Amino acid sequence: MSSLAELQSLMTSAIFKGHAADIEESLLAGRADPARRFNIYRNNTFLSLSAHLKAVFPVTAKLGDERFFAYAANEFIRRSPPREPRLSAYGAEFPKFLARFPASRAMPILAEMASLEWAVQSALTTGTMPSVSLDALIQAGPEAAQARLALQPGLNFILSRWPLAMLWMASGEIAEPPARVSTRLAVWRAADSVRVVSLSKPRFAFWRALVLGLPLEAAAARAVARDDGFDFPAELRGLFGAGLVTGIAPQPNLH
Amino acid sequence: MPTTDPRMPLPSCAGIGLRHPHMAEILEQRPSMGWLEVHAENYMNDGPAVSALERIRDHYTLSIHGVGLSLGSAKGIDERHLARLKMVCDRFEPAMVSEHLAWCVGDGIYLNDLLPIPFDEEALAIVCRNIERTQEAIRRPILIENLSAYVGFARSTMAEPEFLAEIVRRTGCGLLLDVNNVYVSAQNLGFDAYAYIEALPAAAIGEVHLAGYVENDTPDGPVLIDNHGSHVSPDVWALYRAATERIGRRPTLIEWDSDLPPLETLMGEAMWADLLATAITAPPQSRKANRRAALPPSASQTAKVAVCDHHPLSRQHQMEAA
Structure with a gap:
């Protein structure tokens, strides 16, 4: 049996890799499929962080089309997940990500609008x-x-x-x-x-x-x-x- | 080490979870409400929200509810985040501080969700160590909230109420009983919600949470999702009634985080919680008069003014730990 630290590491990995094969045997879910149930946590993580990014970058989301923004946010979360629970600090790298993201290169205005929206967010959370x-x-x-x-x-x-x-x-x-x-x-x-x-x-x-x-x-x-x-x-x-x-x-x- | 009794520093009536969109209305109208609870992580930066909460704090009793400490993390809690929590507590002098029996940071990544832990000796030792460190840092006892869960663990060796009772015994913390979470977990994992509450150490429960859930259809059948985005369901009200009969009246919070309704809707839910608790805990001769409160609430129930008498214009400094 793995230690709790190992179990939590496997669960974190499962959330970001999208499959729970490594932890399936550790989980119970009554009569339900444990792996399918575990996906609720993955969805919660990605949907709540996407909602946070959309709240911080609402105009960027509108300029880029909501579906594109959801895709870009999902990729950003996967590549640059938050490193601290204070979510107000999460998203600083999103403008740079959009500037380099192949799918948004055709719309350079997105990265620049995101820079402005992050400046607004920073101003709101800086003393x-x-x-x-x-x-x-x-x-x-x-x-x-x-x-x-x-x-x-x-x-x-x-x-x-x-x-x-x-x-x-x-x-x-x-x-x-x-x-x-x-x-x-x-x-x-x-x-x-x-x-x-x-x-x-x-x-x-x-x-x-x-x-x-x-x-x-x-x-x-x-x-x-x-x-x-x-x-x-x-x-x-x-x-x-x-x-x-x-x-x-x-x-x-x-x- | 805890230096105050964690059990009843909040008024024994209903309060509401305060979210940013309602702050201006509360400051402007100062409605009568038992108390307010905020998420600690929303007030860890300077900004307009912090200054608004400082003004609100002058008129309402406040409870601070952490969602990011990750007390169940095997690798320990983040000392920088703990320092931020202490800063929030020092700044707002809340009547109560609470966190979750959960983890949310893995391999240095913040998952923005509360994940369950197995109920075994290893996890117990880790959680107790993290709670003790927290109580030592903020110099006050905290309440620990039970989680809504979608999975359990094969390695668990005890039931959650037993696990929680042992945490209370070892650390001196109190419990925050989230009735909706008990109901959601019981439905998802197949245990008896009433037996769960019966098994908890009643005297340790210092606060109750109520919220709404949503039912999703899946190939495995329905699963309840704790989304804090709707009215408290009749099933959860029934469980709340049973809990109040078992543990007595407790400070009770209406939590609503997604699809936030008008403030008066939250106040209506809080009013219902107060009516129900009053009816249940009243002396036997007056229960007949309060019988109507035992009826299930209507989803359209709203109130302009809460019925709770408590309007804490004075701060509760006496509840602060030394």
Whole structure:
């Protein structure tokens, strides 16, 4: 007789391989076929995880056709099952999976929409930090140019070839295939809601440079390189005003 | 080691399983309800749901029900997940914490389903070790829920009630009696649900669960699936009645997870559980007046307001372990 550890390992394998031959003799099911009964657990695992993925990626599911999504989700679960019981963390790799999955290569928009939907999910499950005011930066005086700004931890960026924000707002309900358009989005949580905001090219470069840890002056330079009309003071006011800045390093010298 | 009696920190009336779609309505209308139970794993991240539950916690007694600890795992429980459970308990100060007699993590994979274990000495030792570790980490006793099962094991050497009683004796935990699970398992595996409840250690039962199941036709005949997606069935109400007669009135939860109905439907089911328990446990002279509660409920029964008197505006800090 196998140990409980061995039995559980065989049962796990049976769930993912789809046949219960290795454990059939261990099981009882009254007058029913034990292997057939065991398949209930397999169905529960795959159906509940598919439902989770559909709840996290509803627009992707709609854009790709529900049957295709069910197929893709099933393959994803088989290849990349969850590794922890906190399901809110499950699905981070799904956009990459869709990008490489042969059956979805003809629709690259699916992987990009999934990236946006995962950014929304991340924002919903990532904590927010208290924001700091622009005054704190102003008090740093000339040293502010070399300050590094910490931004909200749930802030994510999406770069796409498709009008993702429009499609997401319309929940994927579109009459015709969308035309390509370069899209830069920022996603973050503000209080109890998630903000999905379309960014201009220079603002996208500025915010991303800050998240990468560049000093303010260097981050602004990246923005100016894309648009020499970049209004740095107004951009700073907007950034702080949105509650996105959570820290300034080094701390401004107030003496 | 447990430092408080696990048996009755929840009010002895009906509560409902709280799911996200009902949170805003509860915060807005603050309906009278005995208590609320949430799944621990839904509150292990920061987010709007957590802040909503913190506000709800100010007005209702809360119970935390884990679904991912995998107490039946031979390889032990995940310490990181246990730390997250402790964080949830510390944050919400629930009146009760419960988990399942099941495993859900195999070879490092989370199966998102609760699987049964054999009832033998090896499994008993493993489950008790995992329960003791959990109670030590969260510094309070927990309740262990019986599972709905579709298969049993040839290697089992004892019946589930005997197995559960031994867990209680060894670890000091309490029991969560899921009446629907008993009924579903009994139908699927061919045992007597009433005898099962009769064999449980009644004093250890600190909570009862009620839910709906669905019947599927298979080549082997019908199989009952515990889907938490419908009204409590008349057969399960009858078993609940027998259980209440046997163990007395207990905090009773209406669980509904799929095809979630309006909040008032859940409150209607909770109202029925309260009426039934009141009728069963009332003194003999008043039972005649309550006889109507012994009639089977209608599936269309709903209520705007629950009849339970308990509205815990104050928290139950005294129930917390040191």
